[in-house]
Amino acid sequence: MISAEKIPNNVNLSGNKRLQRALEHWQPKYIQWWRDMGPQGFQDYHQVYVRTAVSVDPEGWAHFEYVKLPEYRWGIFLADPVHDRRIGFGDFFGQPVWQEVPGEFRNQLRRLIVTQGDTEPASVEQQRLLGQRCPSLYDLRNLFQVNVEEGRHLWAMVYLLHSYFGRDGRDEAEELLERQSGNRDKPRILEAFNEPIDNWLDFFMFTMFTDRDGKSQLMSLSESSLDPLSRTTRFMLTEEAHHMFVGETGIARILERTCQLMKEAGFSEDVRKVGGIDIPTIQKHLNQWFSLSLDLHGSEVSSNAASYFANGLKGRAKEETFDEHVVRDAYYHMEYFENGKAVTKDVLMRNAMNEVLRDWYVGDCEAGVIRWNRILEHYGISDRLRLPDRKFNRNIGMYSGFHFDPHGVALTKDEWERRKFEWLPSQADSEYLLSIMAEPIYEPGKFANYIVPPRRGVNQQPIDFQYVRTEQ
C-alpha cells in the first residue's frame, strides 16, 4: 500500500485513487530495477547517511538519516504554484498556463518528458560499479545521494506520464525501466548516457558537465506552459545543484592533490609515479565529457527546437531576463559551419534555440573551470585547464562528421585518428586510473592518495564520520 509515509509527496497522492493505483503497479518494477541495475554490492547490508526530501520547504530538505538504499523513500514533489502564472514565451505568450496537456501538443510533450526521464535511470546504471572503487566513505555517500536523487527524478517524470498521458504514459513509464545504458538492443535514448563511467575521474566530470546539461534542460523545461512540468522541474533543479557540487568539488580535490604531489616530487617529475592524476589526464576527461554534453543540447539549427519554443513547451534558461519573448522574426548571430568552413551567420532565433541554450551552458561551465584554475595558480603551477572549442569531438549537429582539435583547428580524418588520444582518454589512461582505484577505501576519515579530503563533512558531521555503515 502506497502512503505519504512510503512515498513522501505534495501532490495529494492519497486523494487520487487512479494515480495511486498506477504508481502502486509501477513501484515494484522500479524497486526490482534498482536492485538489478543500481549500486552493485550496496543493496542489502549497507546503510547510507542520505538526505531525503520530505517536503519542498527548506526544512523538508534537512532530513538526514541512515537508510538501506532499496528502502529510500522516493518522493513526488512539485515546487509551490505561482499565483496567476502566465505563459512566458512563444505564440501563446501572456495566456494562463495549462494545468492539463493540450491535445495538439501531447506527442511533443510526451517526447520531452520521456527524453528527460530516460537520462535519470541511465546515469544510475552508468555509475553502478563505482562504489567498489570509492576514494572514501564521504565520496561513497555522495555517489549514493546522487543516485537516489536521479531515481527520484525518474519518479518525477513517471508521475507526469501517469498523471497526464493515459495509457501511452503508462507504457512509456514501463519502457523507462526496460532500456539500459550501453545495451546494444535497447540502449538509452541519448549517447552520453550509454558511455560507461567506471572510474571516479569520469564520475566527477560527468556530474560537473553532464549533470549541468541536466540543469540546462531543467531550466528550459521549468519555463514550460504546462504548469505541472514547470513545477516538477523547478524542484528537481534544487537537487541538480548538489550533483554539480559533487562534480566540481571532486575535480577540485583531485587537482589540489595533484598540485601537492607535484610540489613534493619536484615539479618536473611525472605525478603518476607517485600515484596522482596528472593534469593532461584531467584535461582529456574534461574534453570528453564537455564535448559529449555539448551534443546533448542538440543540433545548432533545429526545427524541433523552434516548434517547442513557438508552442510554449520549452523556453530559454531564465526566460524573464530576455527583452522579447515571442521572438517571431528575431535573429541569432552564431558560429556556423558550411562547405567545410567556419563562418558566422544570422539564424532565425527560434531555430537557434538549442544554440542559445548551449551558449548559456558554456558560460556556466567556463565559470567552474576558472575556479579550478585558481587552485593551479595558488600552487604556482603554470598549466591551466580549458574548455575545448565547441567544434571539438562533436557527433551531433553541423560539426559532426568533421574533425577539429581542441582549439577548433580543422583536421583531416587521418590526422584525427593519429592524434585523438592526445586529447581524449586512451586505453592506457583508463588502465592507469583503474589501477589507482582498484582498492576501495571504506575506513572513516581515510582518503585515496589521488584526492584531498573535502573542506567539510555532510550536514555538519565530521569528515571522519561513518557515512556508510554495514548493518550491525
Ligand SMILES: [Fe+2]
Ligand atoms: Fe536528474
Ligand SMILES: [Fe+2]
Ligand atoms: Fe543530476
